[in-house]
Amino acid sequence: MDKRKILIVDDDIYICELIEMYLKKEGYKVCVAYDGVSVIEKFKEETPSLVILDIMLPKMDGWDVCREIKKISNVPIIMLTAKGDTFDKVLGLKLGADDYIVKPFEPRELIARVEAVLRRMGEKPVTTRSIILPNLSIDTDLYRVKINDKIIVLPPKEMELLYFLVKNKNIVFTREQLIENIWGFDFEGDIRTIDVHIKRIRKKLESLKNQYSIQTIWGVGYKFEVKNNA
Missing domain, CATH: 3.40.50.2300 (Response regulator)
Known part of the structure; x- marks a missing residue:
């Protein structure tokens, strides 16, 4: 098999x-x-x-x-x-x-x-759990983010949200889609939780603002954008 x-x-x-x-x-x-x-x-x-x-x-x-x-x-x-x-x-x-x-x-x-x-069934999914970009790497198995070769500590949900957005870079997601993918379909909290996490992640990515950004698409949601010089 x-x-x-x-x-x-x-x-x-x-x-x-x-x-x-x-x-x-x-x-x-x-x-x-x-x-x-x-x-x-x-x-x-x-x-x-x-x-x-x-x-x-x-x-x-x-x-x-x-x-x-x-x-x-x-x-x-x-x-x-x-x-x-x-x-x-x-x-x-x-x-x-x-x-x-x-x-x-x-x-x-x-x-x-x-x-x-x-x-x-006891099989390990083959999905890769790490992403390496210039000056930014994310390893969700180790729960580690490196920015400019410096390890940055993110809480688990911030880590998962950043990983999901970076993995699907330049794709716009609604808050509902992000909630479903990160928290699950049975999430009963405030959907604006996403906004709080995005704000915190943006602050930690501030030094990379000329390369990457999490863009707000008004009336829709968010996307991770890779800029031309990245």
Whole structure:
């Protein structure tokens, strides 16, 4: 089994390409099948560590594919479907699926679910947890930030927020998206918590203001911007 390989099964080419792009960005290898009949052969050939499986497939639906895979392997399966019925979710879990996500979905939510399932199965996600830029490095495994070769201490949530923004540089995120990615979907605090953390991070990055900045996009949210001279 290749611990870095994920099999995507969906008849929508656009969905496959989108998921593939995000998975490869996180360091995973990807293989794809577009119908239910070819999945089992592809699964045996590629021996992936996880399967992302759409329910509505031509030739054989996702339920039957899930049954067939579970007959020969305990590889985790995340069911992917446009249906949000509780019945579908319960049936998928009864058939052995390990998680379930409803279209449309945020690609980063899917990545988070992939990593969570792999952790539960005892596999270490391959996502890189360090970033090195000129005069700025972030290592979340060691919880260490270096600015101009000087180690800067950040509380855990500031560290995670900075890492997320830098990793997704030049992409704008709403406060809600940042809350979901850093604190989780069950966060019940004040959404303006983000503003407080951003203010503190900006202060610590002050010496790098000619290279990097966290920009406020009014009416939308925030982004980490790399300037032309960086």
